[in-house]
Amino acid sequence: MDRLAVIGDAAIEVIAASGLRGLTHRAVDRSAGLPLGSTSYYARTRAALVSLTFARILELDQVSPRPGGLAESIAGYVADALGPGRTRMLARYELALEATRRPELRAQYDSGGAMIRRLAAEVLAAAGSSSPERHAALVVDWMDGTIFGALAGASAPPSRASLVISAREILAGIGLA
Numbered sequence: 001m002d003r004l005a006v007i008g009d010a011a012i013e014v015i016a017a018s019g020l021r022g023l024t025h026r027a028v029d030r031s032a033g034l035p036l037g038s039t040s041y042y043a044r045t046r047a048a049l050v051s052l053t054f055a056r057i058l059e060l061d062q063v064s065p066r067p068g069g070l071a072e073s074i075a076g077y078v079a080d081a082l083g084p085g086r087t088r089m090l091a092r093y094e095l096a097l098e099a100t101r102r103p104e105l106r107a108q109y110d111s112g113g114a115m116i117r118r119l120a121a122e123v124l125a126a127a128g129s130s131s132p133e134r135h136a137a138l139v140v141d142w143m144d145g146t147i148f149g150a151l152a153g154a155s156a157p158p159s160r161a162s163l164v165i166s167a168r169e170i171l172a173g174i175g176l177a
Helices: 003-018 025-032 038-042 046-060 070-082 086-099 103-126 132-152 160-173
Strands: none
Touching: 003 025, 003 038, 003 046, 003 086, 025 038, 025 046, 046 086, 046 103, 070 086, 070 132, 070 160, 086 103, 086 132, 103 132, 132 160
């Protein structure tokens, strides 16, 4: 794994555990097991470190197709986000809030969101969606809301079976079931 990925992964862990206030070059160095000063060599400023972290989140979000049907793939992504990807999602939500206050991060966040919706629209178009962009927005918003609700404690984490049922209902609502 390259050094930027190691730093990005460690920064994700730091943000998930301590929030953005805990994100320092030293904290990332410690989390990554790197010599002090390593992170600041690659990301000179805190803004550069935040940007690097967000870029790593987007890189990790590039998922490959999952076996099974579309509903199973959608449910699998959400289940993974609540399990092995939990720290990444916590860091993403911290950065989403930070993006409301920092225009330079807002642009990066919006670009990443557009990429995710574009990929979802391509998948839905291939599945026969009559309005892939609009349907992608609905599906992605459902996924994001489900993940956020479970991570923030507003709702209990759903089972994979429950996620598949919900994904099928969403897809049926847009004419893809």
